[in-house]
Amino acid sequence: MAKRNAFYAQSGGVTAVINATAAGVIEAAREHGDRIGKVYAGRDGIIGALTEDLIDTSQESDEAIAALKHTPGGAFGSCRYKLKSLEENRAEYERLIEVFKAHNIGYFFYNGGGDSADTCLKVSQLSETMGYPIQAIHVPKTVDNDLPITDTCPGFGSVAKYIAVSTLEASLDVMSMARTSTKVFVLEVMGRHAGWIAAAGGLAGKTDEEPPHVILFPEIAFDREKFLAKVDQAVKDYGYCTVVVSEGTRDAEGNFLADAGSVDAFGHKQLGGVGPVIADMVKSALGHKYHWAVADYLQRSARHLASETDLQQAVAVGRAAVEMALAGKNSVMPAIKRLSDAPYSWEIDEAPLAEVANVEKKMPREFISEDGFGITDAGRAYLAPLIQGEAYPPYNSEGLPEYVQLRNVAVDKKLDTFKLR
Structure with a gap:
């Protein structure tokens, strides 16, 4: 079977480790170069897909991609652009499929929170009806920690x-x-x-x-x-x-x-x-x-104050997303499954997007003290392992962190201009 390219995009507010997830996706895809072609990133998130403003990550060195693991912000740009329902604005979803088809993209990795999970689910559903199947994998990210099923959210x-x-x-x-x-x-x-x-x-x-x-x-x-x-x-x-x-x-x-x-x-x-x-x-x-x-x-x-646990999990969900796609999975999200509190241990599980999209995970009442003004021992047991370990970035001779700035080389456009609503 001919190799197909992948599309990766960042959505919503960024985190200290969202770029680490990007590195996980890109590095894993490069390791499977016999099955995945190039990884294209959306400039400014899903807007990059709609406007066919794609970034060719193959133009970046292995060292630059690895440096994303200690660089904050969103390396490819993010956005708060919510696609409406298929009934309200089918044209946008059809545009996504057109762009994917024009650039031989068969894998869609959308890195974000609840709204991006919903978009990912809809893209996977529409692609099948349009006769151009896309393996859509949602990659969890949100500082709010409010995605369901996953024990915690990278970031x-x-x-x-x-x-x-x-x-x-x-x-x-x-x-x-x-x-x-x-x-x-x-x-x-x-x-x-x-x-x-x-x-x-x-x-x-x-x-x-x-x-x-x-x-x-x-x-x-x-x-x-x-x-x-x-x-x-x-x-x-x-x-x-x-x-x-x-x-x-x-x-x-x-x-x-x-x-x-x-x-x-x-x-x-x-x-x-x-x-x-x-x-x-x-x-x-x-x-x-x-x-x-x-x-x-x-x-x-x-x-500069990132949790080592968080960093490891951010990279892991990125790599797992690629492995799930290559295993033929679709409309799923790699989720973190806690195995024990002390010592803290975890593994990657799989969550169906239909059970993730549009669902918010709030603080359980048993994590909040009886008077409502503090946390309980159960809340502390849940939270404490997530901040464990230090993952300092390298520092330069001037005493500042050494962060990477990617070249973000644009991919040639093949389609007519699409006007955003």
């Missing part, structure tokens, strides 16, 4: 490590000034519907006295009076209070505390910053001096 372990370390270090700063100045520190972290990242802040301390003293989860309805009482008591007992708050914290009616009144390209509500909302609440109600910070892009791009 989460590193952001969890960053938040745990930042919570600890900032708390030591606040504690040193608590007698004379700042009493409350608020750290806002990502997590629209699931509180996994906020929960990671709980790894900073093990006792009530240690920070964080309060964690606010999207899964627990925000109660203003209970929250303020908890903060005030922590200040009285310990001299200061550290709060880790998820951006998706909601009130009892389900309203985001920081709803900015707009939506992003995926149709998700834009959140306007819950950190200052919480900090102002503390100031006005309790009078405590405060500081707040938003981890924002820093948490998901902090490759």
Whole structure:
């Protein structure tokens, strides 16, 4: 059978290790050069496929591809472009198949979260009806850790490590000034519907006295009076209070505390910053001096503090995606299966996309303390192994990480221009 090429694209917000997954895909494909031709990457994610803006990764050296494992960001560009349903915009899906056909692409590796899983599923379904079968493999990635079936999502372990370390270090700063100045520190972290990242802040301390003293989860309805009482008591007992708050914290009616009144390209509500909302609440109600910070892009791009466990898993799912495609698999996702907590061990399993797409995995209630403001021993047992090990990038003589910048050579176009909606 003639060799077919592969298409790889990155979707949504990037992580500290999404490029490591790209390296896993490309390296595995090169090892099977007798069965896979070239690996084309989409410039700016799925938009690159729709506009036939493809990157020829064969123009990159083995050394450059290997260097992706320690380089943050999205090497080929990413996007937040959600394809509508087949009924609403069949033309876009047909365009994808046309591009794949024009460039002899038989393997589709889409590296992202829940929305990309849905796109991957639809492409696999449509390709069969159009008579040009595509083996569509979704490769998991999301700092939110909210994909189902997989024990964890590559990208989460590193952001969890960053938040745990930042919570600890900032708390030591606040504690040193608590007698004379700042009493409350608020750290806002990502997590629209699931509180996994906020929960990671709980790894900073093990006792009530240690920070964080309060964690606010999207899964627990925000109660203003209970929250303020908890903060005030922590200040009285310990001299200061550290709060880790998820951006998706909601009130009892389900309203985001920081709803900015707009939506992003995926149709998700834009959140306007819950950190200052919480900090102002503390100031006005309790009078405590405060500081707040938003981890924002820093948490998901902090490759200098990546988890070794996360790095290994990011590479593994990329390689597994290629092996699954070569085994004839379609419409599946390599998933991480936990075998034990201590010692931590895991393996790669297989998840059907029909059970992954459009399903969010939230924090189990048993991982959240009874009062709703912390994590339990079960939550700690789940989280702790994911931040284990250090995977430092190489540093140059000027004291900065040595990251790679790919050449990203474009592939010649063969089709007419396609206008995005």
